[in-house]
Amino acid sequence: xxxxIQNVSRAFGTFQALKDISIDIESGELIALLGxxxxxxxxxxxxxxxxxxxxxxxxxxxxxxxxxxxxxxxGVGFVFQHYALFRHMTVFxxxxxxxxxxxxxxxxxxxxxxxxVRDLLALVKLDNFADRYPAQLSGGQRQRVALARxxxxxxxxxxxxxxxxxxxAKVRKELRRWLRKLHNEFHVTSIFVTHDQEEALDVxxxxxxxxxxxxxxxxxxxxxxEHPNSPFVYxxxxxxxxxxxxxxxxxxxxxxxxxxxxxxxxxHYEVVGYVRPHDIQxxxxxxxxxxxxxxxxxxxxxxxxxxxxxxxxxxxEYLEAEIPKEHYKKLGIKNGDTVFxxxxxxxxxxxxxxxx
Amino acid sequence: xxxxxNVEHDSPSIAGHGATKSYAMQESMxxxxxxxxxxLVFLALFLILPLVSIFVTALEKGWATYVASITDPDALAxxxxxxxVVLIVVPLNAIFGIVAAWAITKFSFKGKNVLITLIDxxxxxxxxxxxxxxxxxxxxxxxxxxxxxxxxIKIVFALPGIVIATMFVTFPFVARELIPLMQMQGIxxxxxxxSLGASGxxxxxxxTLPNIKWGLLYGLILCNARTIGEFGxxxxxxxxxxxxxxxxxxxxxxxxxxxxxxxxxAVASLMSILAIxxxxxxxxxxxKAKDE
Numbered sequence: 001x002x003x004x005i006q007n008v009s010r011a012f013g014t015f016q017a018l019k020d021i022s023i024d025i026e027s028g029e030l031i032a033l034l035g036x037x038x039x040x041x042x043x044x045x046x047x048x049x050x051x052x053x054x055x056x057x058x059x060x061x062x063x064x065x066x067x068x069x070x071x072x073x074x075g076v077g078f079v080f081q082h083y084a085l086f087r088h089m090t091v092f093x094x095x096x097x098x099x100x101x102x103x104x105x106x107x108x109x110x111x112x113x114x115x116x117v118r119d120l121l122a123l124v125k126l127d128n129f130a131d132r133y134p135a136q137l138s139g140g141q142r143q144r145v146a147l148a149r150x151x152x153x154x155x156x157x158x159x160x161x162x163x164x165x166x167x168x169a170k171v172r173k174e175l176r177r178w179l180r181k182l183h184n185e186f187h188v189t190s191i192f193v194t195h196d197q198e199e200a201l202d203v204x205x206x207x208x209x210x211x212x213x214x215x216x217x218x219x220x221x222x223x224x225x226e227h228p229n230s231p232f233v234y235x236x237x238x239x240x241x242x243x244x245x246x247x248x249x250x251x252x253x254x255x256x257x258x259x260x261x262x263x264x265x266x267x268h269y270e271v272v273g274y275v276r277p278h279d280i281q282x283x284x285x286x287x288x289x290x291x292x293x294x295x296x297x298x299x300x301x302x303x304x305x306x307x308x309x310x311x312x313x314x315x316x317e318y319l320e321a322e323i324p325k326e327h328y329k330k331l332g333i334k335n336g337d338t339v340f341x342x343x344x345x346x347x348x349x350x351x352x353x354x355x356x
Numbered sequence: 357x358x359x360x361x362n363v364e365h366d367s368p369s370i371a372g373h374g375a376t377k378s379y380a381m382q383e384s385m386x387x388x389x390x391x392x393x394x395x396l397v398f399l400a401l402f403l404i405l406p407l408v409s410i411f412v413t414a415l416e417k418g419w420a421t422y423v424a425s426i427t428d429p430d431a432l433a434x435x436x437x438x439x440x441v442v443l444i445v446v447p448l449n450a451i452f453g454i455v456a457a458w459a460i461t462k463f464s465f466k467g468k469n470v471l472i473t474l475i476d477x478x479x480x481x482x483x484x485x486x487x488x489x490x491x492x493x494x495x496x497x498x499x500x501x502x503x504x505x506x507x508x509i510k511i512v513f514a515l516p517g518i519v520i521a522t523m524f525v526t527f528p529f530v531a532r533e534l535i536p537l538m539q540m541q542g543i544x545x546x547x548x549x550x551s552l553g554a555s556g557x558x559x560x561x562x563x564t565l566p567n568i569k570w571g572l573l574y575g576l577i578l579c580n581a582r583t584i585g586e587f588g589x590x591x592x593x594x595x596x597x598x599x600x601x602x603x604x605x606x607x608x609x610x611x612x613x614x615x616x617x618x619x620x621x622a623v624a625s626l627m628s629i630l631a632i633x634x635x636x637x638x639x640x641x642x643x644k645a646k647d648e
Contacts, residue, residue, distance in 0.1 A: 097552055
């Protein structure tokens with residue numbers, strides 16, 4: 001089912017949680033709502049489920065305005081952050097709940113309910129846990145029960161609030177992969193809220209980056225990671241190094257240091273260049289004034305990528321670089337060495353849209 | 357060379373640690389047993405002794421007298437009236453208690469704190485004053501007295517007055533028990549239920565009620581005990597009409613004032629039995645709730 005969110009605003013007292021949000025979501029998408037806490041992502045999700053009202057705007061499901069439809073009638077599967085399993089019911093009864101509470105006319109027979117619940121429990125690999133109570137399950141198992149319960153009512157939209165937030169790293173990764181697989185099988189339009197950029201990049205087909213109740217950027221994981229449209233998105237999606245300086249005729253200058261930024265031909269007194277750690281090149285000798293001297297402060301060498309922390313010698317600023325282990329070995333550098341660094345790719349933001 | 361040195365260094369600290377520990381334990385044992393002894397003596401003097409004396413006095417003149425005093429028509433009428441009041445007050449307080457706790461914990465609205473304070477009011481006000489308030493409202497000279505008289509509705513010196521006064525006094529028990537419980541449980545299970553397509557009623561009966569059942573029962577037990585035993589408020593509004601508006605505590609008082617000690621204690625022993633049963637049920641519920 002497609003979803004249109006049209007000019008939605010919501011305030012809690014004086015706090016404006018959402019400001020004029022509009023998004024079109026196509027049927028079958030797997031969307032991540034990504035943002036820091038307080039960015040309005042959970043509010044937006046709850047508005048879609050009908051658990052929260054909105055002050056202005058409209059929500060359309062398949063072109064139909066459902067803004068005033070009660071959550072009971074929306075046909076939305078909601079997975080709560082802390083699962084909200086019914087604590088006095090077994091796993092089986094939790095999953096069967098949505099089917100059992102249907103009015104008699106639309107309620108499946110007892111056998112049908114049984115079969116459906118068993119199938120779902122098999123899908124979430126909890127066949128042997130049907131008679132357990134939520135308190136007897138681990139976090140990951142509870143999460144899967146919550147998913148099975150939401151899927152039992154065959155929702156047209158699946159909404160997940162921080163679905164992996166309360167789990168440990170390994171279980172989280174497993175469930176992430178599993179959610180994507182599930183989505184590939186069912187093709188139900190799914191939206192999940194997360195504050196973890198890695199999770200969003202890993203799972204979603206499209207990411208909506210939110211900040212302060214507004215949408216910062218919408219795009220595929222590659223788009224938002226490679227081409228952030230604002231300093232906020234740049235900073236929120238991964239580590240970043242800042243190069244402050246002056247922009248003049250396509251060159252960013254800061255003291256001795258000068259880099260070509262041919263896409264910016266206008267002049268600004270003060271701009272900030274953003275560089276991802278893996279876009280920083282390290283050399284032992286200075287080639288030209290496009291590189292700057294820095295001292296190695298710390299080398300972190302776990303995994304195929306070596307993380308190097310550096311302190312610039314011209315200004316009192318720290319930088320982070322990531323280079324492949326092979327390249328690191330070839331360079332033969334160690335803690336305390338002075339090296340020369342050069343940004344391979346740099347994105348410049350002028351102060352007008354500077355918001356962090 | 358290092359090894360023995362290590363041992364030497366370690367062992368005194370262990371010994372020292374052990375000594376402090378056992379000394380601390382010794383002291384706490386004395387405190388523990390003296391506290392237990394004080395509690396037991398207190399309980400024996402102020403609770404068990406009076407309770408035993410009730411039964412001793414009640415059976416002083418033999419079993420036949422005991423049975424005669426509790427099967428006396430006035431006594432039976434008092435027992436019946438008390439049970440009638442229980443049957444009306446306890447279910448009504450269950451409903452009002454749930455409604456008030458629900459309103460306070462699941463919604464946010466202005467004046468919530470005022471409502472919480474009002475729920476506590478009966479605990480703060482003396483029952484006698486509560487009774488007097490209802491006399492002032494519904495009595496012959498009261499605010500609604502004339503209107504009630506014209507429409508031939510009897511409230512004070514009749515069952516409705518006793519019910520109203522008892523409800524006032526026992527109102528906080530259920531609500532007070534439920535509010536912290538429901539606050540702790542939050543509303544996400546209810547939200548989950550609604551989003552799964554359940555109606556409000558189904559959500560209440562299938563999700564909310566099972567979650568609060570032990571707390572609710574506990575509140576009801578306390579409410580029940582107080583309803584049976586309420587004296588002050590009921591005394592003011594009842595009018596003490598024998599065989600008509602006398603509840604058990606009022607009946608006991610009348611018998612006692614008439615120097616019918618055996619009969620008074622016989623009815624009192626019945627009430628004591630009800631109290632003991634209540635305590636047993638209460639403990640069972642606590643044990644069961646803990647178990648879940």
